Amino acid sequence: MEGNISLARIGILIIGSILAFLKYNFSQKNKIFLGNSGALFLGYLLICLGIYITKFDHNTAHFPYGIFFILFVFTIPVIDSVRVYTDRILRGKSAFKADKTHIHHHLLQLGLSHKKITLIFVSINVIVLAIQVIFFKNYSVYTILLSFLAFILIFKLIKTINLFLTWKNNIKQMENS
Structure with missing residues (x-):
């Protein structure tokens, strides 16, 4: 969009490597561990690319491409990380001590496969992209808040379903014993 061929090449290389990685991880036999x-x-490459793109935000149009890219790519990881770190701190634990409270752990507990979780995350990113395309014409902080609230609502729904299924399984185990 900005006529920067070098930046476009780097972006295409990153996309190609991610697609090749996903191709092998979606197969039944071959798996690659990142x-x-x-x-x-x-993450470093993507954030550097996003920061570099923000340098060109106001050269040709009044559309914030850099912020758009960063929000599109990092919506799920950033909001999930902020939520997890806040939760750990509120529980009196270290924000950096590993646990199983990330959204993908809750989805795994619901019985979804890694493949389905990846497809869900890609779908969420596409939905966020659509929301941002619609609302970025008149960019404001409300777009970020809308993405944040949508994510929190989706997460709360997943967590509630997960808690309900766990409770239901515990009841069945108690009845059987």
Whole structure:
């Protein structure tokens, strides 16, 4: 959009590597483990790309491409991380001590596979993209709040379903014993 071919090449390389990674992880036999180093490196590349794009936000149009990119790519991880860190602090625990309270852990407990969870997250990102395209024409802080509230509502629904199913399974186990 800005005519920066170098930036477009980097973006295409990142997209290609992510698609290749997902291709192998969606297969039944071949799996590739990204690991912490790979995830941190990918996050670093994406945030650097987003920051670099924000440098061009007001050159050709009044559309904030950089902020749009950052919100689109990082909506789920940022909101989920903020929610988890806040919850840990409120419980009197270290914000950086690992636990199983991230949204994907709740989805795994509901019996969803990693493949389905990935598809759900991609779908949520596409929905966030659509919301942002609709509301970014008159960009305001309300767009960020709308994304945040939508995520919190979705998470609360998943957590409630998860708690209900756990309670139901506990009742069945008590009845059987």
